[in-house]
Amino acid sequence: MTLNKMINETFEAYTLETWEKKSEESLKGKSIASLSKNTYENILLKPLYSKEDLKINSTGQFPGQTDFRRGADPAGYLSSPWKVAQRIDAENGEELRKKLHASFERGQTAISFHLDKDIVKDFVKIIDGIYATFAFGIEAGNDQAEVLEKLSDLADCDKVSGYIGRDLLQIASNDGLKQEYDKWSEMIQLFDRKMPNLRTILVDTSVYHKAGANAIQELAAALSTGVQHIQELLERGMSLEKILSKMVFKFSIGANFFMEMAKLRAARILWSKIAEAYGAKSEEQKMVISAETSPFTKTAYDPYVNLLRAGNEAFAGVLGGVQFLHVSPFNEPEGKTTHFSDRIARNTQLILKEEAHLKNIVDPAGGSWYVENLTNELAEKAWGLFLKIEEKDGMASVLKTGWIQEQIAEVMKKRNEDLFMRKQSMIGTNIYANLNDHPLQNVMESLEANHALPNNRLSEPFEKLRRAAxxxxxxxxxxxxxxxxxxxxxxxxxxxxxxxxxxxxxxxxxxxxxxxxxxxxxxxxxxxxxxxxxxxxxxxxxxxxxxxxxxxxxxxxxxxxxxxxxxxxxxxxxxxxxxxxxxxxxxxxxxxxxxxxxxxxxxxxxxxx
The missing domain is CATH 3.40.50.280 (Cobalamin-binding domain)
Structure with a gap:
């Protein structure tokens, strides 16, 4: 063959039917359908996707354009890198202050830590010198008002950014919601005057994730909670523009890599649709996402495998387009981390950012027939569940009646069945377990969260067996x-x-x-x-x-x-x-x-x- 002929040589074009025929020959009588797999979202994953699988044309959209499936920023992380928001634990305020400053010297880019009585007391001292430089990423709960008041009294408080958020539906009892929304609305508007760039309205879906919810249930809960916050605050005189500018959505990123990536893309599509329905302008329809690697997937036995789990989940979160990210240290189930585990967790993000160069790309999954199809299916099914929740008078109502808990419990039951039958593998837990392994000590047991939503880790049933042994x-x-x-x-x-x-x-x-x-x-x-x-x-x-x-x-x-x-x-x-x-x-x-x-x-x- 001459060089010229080699240059002009082309591969023969094959049809999908030809591929299927060849594949079935290699399957020795089984059909292509036998390679398909159903998910907890009741979505059938096929072995091959093509252009024909897309019901709508979603491959021609550019990042930063409505419906924002490809991200909120046209340049992606090139112009706005995600915030490394590792939540830092400490025994007291002084220790936390030192840890925070040391973390910022080693790649941390957001102020993030757990709040308790002592930390709130020393809040001003802890954030001194950094609060106007770095964005916040704090879930404040019932301490929100006190923390914001301390922050608003500081010089340059108008430069404060990020979020110090609270999700009222995860804290207040349903019977007192009206009064809580009254106070919350006043507080949001009060502190907005001094800190206009700080977000304070949190939509937290992690509680549903930890109870065992599938991606569709998480998305529907996010939409319904967000709509309830909008409705309640509109009724109390806040403008739509102001409400949307104060919102941030929190998701946990699970082990199913492509599903979790598609979940975040679908979330932006659906929120854009809702904001548009309220009359929001395109720029106001953008969703800000704070994510954490899933506590649900972490194990007490063979805990170093948690490093791999967290890396996989962080990768999915970044490709999904998060703005804030916490990677859980491998020993987080203990409730107390170490310098080593904190450093490795933070470095996981830095590797993704600096070595894998994910800060230099824009929605690499965009245009993938598989990812786009999965994104569309999630969005469609989540929208249907959202409408069903709204028919039942919204998120607060289905939490009060226990309807949403029942739906999630069914999924959790199926997850446990698959784990018990070893259809679902957890390395070091139900498969390849090491009898000589030294587990994490003093592992926190699951607690009942508000509204009786259990705070699960999937591996706990087998861990109870190991402790009994x-x-x-x-x-x-x-x-x-x-x-x-x-x-x-x-x-x-x-x-x-x-x-x-x-x-x-x-x-x-x-x-x-x-x-x-x-x-x-x-x-x-x-x-x-x-x-x-x-x-x-x-x-x-x-x-x-x-x-x-x-x-x-x-x-x-x-x-x-x-x-x-x-x-x-x-x-x-x-x-x-x-x-x-x-x-x-x-x-x-x-x-x-x-x-x-x-x-x-x-x-x-x-x-x-």
């Missing part, structure tokens, strides 16, 4: 189950390894036998190990040849021993094995959590402590 170890009774390994290693290894991994999430150690090829060697292993639970591990053929003989012999000599079998024999063979003494068949579709709970209970572990 640890209490057994401390009492001198290590939780173990024996593996009766039939035949040579290459035949029993797969199922023995499976059982070792299956037991570990409950803190139960697998004690494997030598090669077992006769009932006598099995009886000897049981006598030497002196355990109460044993699992037969071998191939289906070995089960056919030896399992019944083994079970009969073991039950005859050790009637109190509980026997299990790794794998799922054909239905026609199950009855005989069960009649002989097999308690349960443990296989890939077994409920891992239920079986481990039962085993630990039989080992006299207090699982529910």
């Amino acid at each position: 640890q209490r057994l170890v401390q009492s001198g009774s290590e939780p173990k189950a024996g593996l009766i390994c039939i035949g040579e290693l290459k035949k029993h290894k797969a199922r023995a390894d499976f059982m070792t991994g299956f037991l570990a999430p409950g803190g139960i150690k697998a004690d494997a036998s030598e090669n077992i090829d006769h009932p006598k060697s099995a009886l000897q292993f049981i006598q030497e190990s002196n355990l109460h639970h044993y699992v037969l591990c071998g191939t289906d053929k070995q089960y056919d040849e030896l399992a019944l003989e083994l079970v009969h012999s073991i039950k005859e000599n050790y009637p109190d021993v509980r026997l299990y079998l790794a794998g799922l024999p054909e239905e026609s063979k199950q009855a005989a094995l069960q009649q002989a003494g097999i308690e349960q068949f443990i296989h890939a579709k077994s409920n891992c959590y239920e079986i481990l709970t039962s085993l630990l209970s039989e080992m006299e572990a207090e699982v529910n402590e």
Whole structure:
């Protein structure tokens, strides 16, 4: 082939139908549809997306243009980088002041920390020298009025920016909302005169996220809460322009990378639509987003995996177009972080910004048929749920009646089912658990948030099992189950390894036998190990040849021993094995959590402590 011919050579153009045909050939009889996957949002994710999947033309829009799916700023982070808003913890005001100043020297770009009684008392001292230079990113709760009053008395308070926000629906009781909105409206307008660039109205969806909500529920809650704030404040004399200029939306970013990115893009579309319906100008329709990596996805066991989880979530948040970002330190579930964990969390953002150069790009997901389709589907479904909430008299009403809690609880139930069945993997928790792992200490238990919305971490059920097992170890009774390994290693290894991994999430150690090829060697292993639970591990053929003989012999000599079998024999063979003494068949579709709970209970572990 000549050079000229090589330059002009082109690849053959293939149709979607041709691709599907070739793919189905490689799937050996399965259809392309078998590769599709449903999400907790009831959105079907396909293996391939094309131009035809877009119901509306969303690929020709530029950033900074209505509906703002591609971001609020035409130049993206080039002109307005996201704020590194790591929430800083400290024992007292002086320690916090030192930590804040040190953080700003190391890449922090927003003033962000937790408020408590002592911190509020020392607030002025803490922010001295930085309040007019750096933007705030604080969720103030019931301390908002006191903090704003202290801030408004300072020189150059008109230069204060960012947000010190409060979401009234997450704090006030429903019965007192009218009076709370009266006071809140007066406060917002009062401090706006001195600090016009500071946002004070927070729409906090993180409480729904931590209760287990899916992306559609989070978006609908954001819209309905935002609309309620607008309506209440309009009725109290505030202008639409002023209300919108004071609002900031908080989202937690979960583990589903593309879904979370699309969630933020859909949020901007929907809020633009609502603001436009109220008569807002294009510039006023822009949404300011503060995000945090999800506390819901973090684990107490194998906590360094939290570093990877937070990095993935932070990446999705940045590509989704946040303005403020907090990356959770890997030991945040303890409620107290360290210098090391704080530094690594902050550096995660700096790597994304400086090494991955995400500060130099503008909506890289824009135009992706997959991301655009996902964005559109989320927006459409969230809008439908928002309308349903409004039909029920709005967010305050559905919180009071418990309707929204019931909807979220259904999703959380499904999440738990998938975790228990190991359809959903959590490394170090329900899969690849390390029995020698040292968990985070003094992990905070879930608390009931306002309106009985639970503050969950997905891994907690398995962590309770691990703690129960640890209490057994401390009492001198290590939780173990024996593996009766039939035949040579290459035949029993797969199922023995499976059982070792299956037991570990409950803190139960697998004690494997030598090669077992006769009932006598099995009886000897049981006598030497002196355990109460044993699992037969071998191939289906070995089960056919030896399992019944083994079970009969073991039950005859050790009637109190509980026997299990790794794998799922054909239905026609199950009855005989069960009649002989097999308690349960443990296989890939077994409920891992239920079986481990039962085993630990039989080992006299207090699982529910």
